[in-house]
Amino acid sequence: MIKDKEFSQTMxxxxxxxxxxxxxxxxxxxxxPSGIRRFFDLVSNSKDxxxxxxxxxxxxxxxxxxxxxxxxxxxxxxxxxxxPNAGTPELRxxxxxxxxDQFSLNYDPGKEVLVTVGGSEGIDLALRALIEPGDxxxxxxxxxxxxxPISSLVGGVPVGIxxxxxxxxxxxxxxxxxxxxxxxxVLVLCFPSNPTGGIMxxxxxxxxxxxxxxxxxxxxxxxxxxxxTYGSKHVSIASLxxxxxxxxxxxxxxxxxxxxGWRMGYACGHPDIISAMLKIHQYTIMCAPxxxxxxxxxxxxxxxxxxxDRMIESYNQRRRLVVQGFRQMGLPCHEPQxxxxxxxxxxxxxxxxxEFAQRLxxxxxxxxxxxxxxxxxxxxxxxxxxxxxVAQLNEALERIGNFLNKIK
Amino acid sequence: xxxxxxSILDLLKEDARLQPSTIATMLGxxxxxxxxxISEMEQDHVIVKYATVVNWSKVDDEKVTALIEVECTxxxxxxxxxxxxxxxxxxxxxxxxxxxxxxxxxxxxxGKNLKEVASFVSNKLSTIDSxxxxxxxxxxxxxxxxxxxxxxxxxxxxxxxxP
Numbered sequence: 427m428i429k430d431k432e433f434s435q436t437m438x439x440x441x442x443x444x445x446x447x448x449x450x451x452x453x454x455x456x457x458x459p460s461g462i463r464r465f466f467d468l469v470s471n472s473k474d475x476x477x478x479x480x481x482x483x484x485x486x487x488x489x490x491x492x493x494x495x496x497x498x499x500x501x502x503x504x505x506x507x508x509x510p511n512a513g514t515p516e517l518r519x520x521x522x523x524x525x526x527d528q529f530s531l532n533y534d535p536g537k538e539v540l541v542t543v544g545g546s547e548g549i550d551l552a553l554r555a556l557i558e559p560g561d562x563x564x565x566x567x568x569x570x571x572x573x574x575p576i577s578s579l580v581g582g583v584p585v586g587i588x589x590x591x592x593x594x595x596x597x598x599x600x601x602x603x604x605x606x607x608x609x610x611x612v613l614v615l616c617f618p619s620n621p622t623g624g625i626m627x628x629x630x631x632x633x634x635x636x637x638x639x640x641x642x643x644x645x646x647x648x649x650x651x652x653x654x655t656y657g658s659k660h661v662s663i664a665s666l667x668x669x670x671x672x673x674x675x676x677x678x679x680x681x682x683x684x685x686x687g688w689r690m691g692y693a694c695g696h697p698d699i700i701s702a703m704l705k706i707h708q709y710t711i712m713c714a715p716x717x718x719x720x721x722x723x724x725x726x727x728x729x730x731x732x733x734x735d736r737m738i739e740s741y742n743q744r745r746r747l748v749v750q751g752f753r754q755m756g757l758p759c760h761e762p763q764x765x766x767x768x769x770x771x772x773x774x775x776x777x778x779x780x781e782f783a784q785r786l787x788x789x790x791x792x793x794x795x796x797x798x799x800x801x802x803x804x805x806x807x808x809x810x811x812x813x814x815x816v817a818q819l820n821e822a823l824e825r826i827g828n829f830l831n832k833i834k
Numbered sequence: 835x836x837x838x839x840x841s842i843l844d845l846l847k848e849d850a851r852l853q854p855s856t857i858a859t860m861l862g863x864x865x866x867x868x869x870x871x872i873s874e875m876e877q878d879h880v881i882v883k884y885a886t887v888v889n890w891s892k893v894d895d896e897k898v899t900a901l902i903e904v905e906c907t908x909x910x911x912x913x914x915x916x917x918x919x920x921x922x923x924x925x926x927x928x929x930x931x932x933x934x935x936x937x938x939x940x941x942x943x944x945g946k947n948l949k950e951v952a953s954f955v956s957n958k959l960s961t962i963d964s965x966x967x968x969x970x971x972x973x974x975x976x977x978x979x980x981x982x983x984x985x986x987x988x989x990x991x992x993x994x995x996x997p
Contacts, residue, residue: 466995481995743845743860750859793994814990816849816856 457575461799468784469793478822480810481793483620485684485766487740487813489721490733493685496724497717509716511708513541513692517719520726521692529652529662531675537697540704541690541714541722545650547707548676548693550576552646553612555702556674557582561611566597567801568769570620570648574801583609588802591760591771595624595803599633606641613643615663618651621800621809622769623745623762628661635666644699645673650691651765653682653734656742660764664694671696674703681766682734683725688718741766741812744819748812751823755830766813769797773806775833783808790829792822835880838863839871843880846872847981850884889984891975899928899944899976900951902959903937903969914938917964926954937969948972 447455469477488494512518518535525531533539542548549572557563559581565573567586574584587605589595597615613634617626626634638645645663652660664673678691691714693703707713724730745762752759752770759770772782779796786792786808797807812819841861845852854872858865875881890897904921908914914932921941922930929942941959945951955970976984 462995466993469994477994479992479994482992483996484992486990486992746862747856747859795995816852816860820856 453579453581457578460571460575462571462795465780465783465795465799469787472787474791477787477791477793478814478818478825479793480812480814480822481795482813483767483811484686485681485737485813486815487684487737489683489685489688490725490730492727492729492733493683493721493724497721500720501717505716505720507716509541509713509719511713512539512704513714514716514719514723517541517723518692520723521694524726525675525694529660530665531662531670531694533694534697538694538700540693540700540707541719542676542678542693542707543691543711543714544680544689545648545676545678545691546572547689547711548674548678548691548703549573549614549646549648551703551706552674552676552693552695552699553577553580553582554706555699556612556644556646558611560609562607562609564602564605564610564613564643565801566601566615568595568619568621568797568804568807569614569616569801571799571801573614573616582612585610586802589622589624590803591758591769591807594760594763595619595622595769596626596630597634599637602634602637606637606643610641610643612646613638614646614648616648616650618655618660618764620651620765621767621795621797621804621807622760623765623767624760625655625658625660625764626663627658628666631661631663631666635663635669638663638672639668643672645669647673647675649675649677650681652677654738654741654766655764656745657763674699679722679725682738683722683730684737685718685721685725688715688721690714690718690722744812744814744816747816747819748810748823751819751827752810755823755827757826757830766811768810768812769807770810771806772808775830777833779805779808785833786826786829789832790825792825792829838867839875839880842868842871843875846881846884850886887980887982889976891984897944897946898948898951899942899973900955901971901973902941902943902955903933903971904939904941904959905937905966905968906939906962907964907966908938909964917962920962921959924954924958926950 518539521539522533522535525533553576557580561582562585563577563582564585564587566589577584585605587601589597647663649662662675664670664675674693674695676693679685748768749759752768757770757772759768762768775782779798783794783796795809797804797809842857845857854869855865858868906917909916918930918939921927926943926945927941928944931940933940943951943954955968960968
């Protein structure tokens, strides 16, 4: 018999290093830790309060007060219950109206929309619903980090397709065609792009859509930055002829509505796919948190949309400032037409992006993310998020300029 | 007023120290165009002054601020203009507004102490012929002024690096 004290000691002893690894699922064991996490650890450990961060991928605005207030009020009224698995009917209807107004997309709120815990859950659910072991998932890179690891976790084989600065980091039909094999099943698109800020126009998407149909692929289109375009309006591949049923549109409220911590997202697509995703969602998550759903609904109100537009205009102003700043200091930077990232090239310094980013933190006290962590084609670039104050941006640009002069 | 001027005003309202070159970059305009627009707005008194919003409660220099409701008789032909002018020319008067409702003018006064404000109200303001009555309200604490919240700004709660 184990006495309480002994039992307690047993429980508090640290596990033997690597001693539990043999219990782990092979896919979980195989995926590498995120490169961005390693860099995060480096920055966090520096404990330097003076570091200016261009490394954070989220708005510097807090969620507008009216949206927060709506959630607070609903809590005060005792709205704390489960919602329908797919999300409240009001929110699903509002999402459909919004997608129709903004992007000319038509979805049935009853069968074609699922409210998720952030866009991330939508991507996970879509891949889990679609992928069989061995299926290939085509991912244009550099791109948001999790697509490849999640693909591996569901038994798929992620296939990176390199995109290039000379093409403004767009996916070309030529590059896509070269990557397609008989095992290709899903194409993941993330435009406007994290980390490059690249976008895809209707003309860019048309040949891609043709190939998708020709090779019987399904597109998972991550459109979390759809509102953040500067110049031309975002075009969803789902709006192209014949593409609605072949596309799972994943989006959410994190970026354009400054709601990252609420974890509110949604997925739209063919009823069969959404229904499969809903089954997984109801057995794992049950439903997205009700207070987040209330807040998301408020963010789609006319006032919420005005707040969103105000924030987007502010990002646009800062985008111009940062891009010009990099170009003036001699770092080539393509024109990011979406999201809130600049992706300047640091190839002229002769350093790897990891080395450059590390020295930049330690010697210039500016944190930016090395491009290589975003996959093929990211080496030699730096992801700089310009969602921070003008004063901070100017200071960061000055520090980077001084750093470049020092290492010349 | 054109969109460029409105955008310039929006930016200068947030930070009056922004240089025309920075504003031009942020708005995707030419620096000369921005400088010209600013000059024009200065000449037209659209931009009246570049001032600093100060949270005086953080400064040892003590001040007392009062809002005074003033009921007065308008003058034939000039309405409230001459009485308003009589009042706003005093240096301790920070703002004067013509109001609808129960009283006519709202006057904001700043003084070194309570006695100074009381003295101004009783000796200067109340003695003006057309002033019928005054009601004085002392401002105990300013939470927000000109759209700027005075409470302590919280640190940016974001992580330094995130995906």
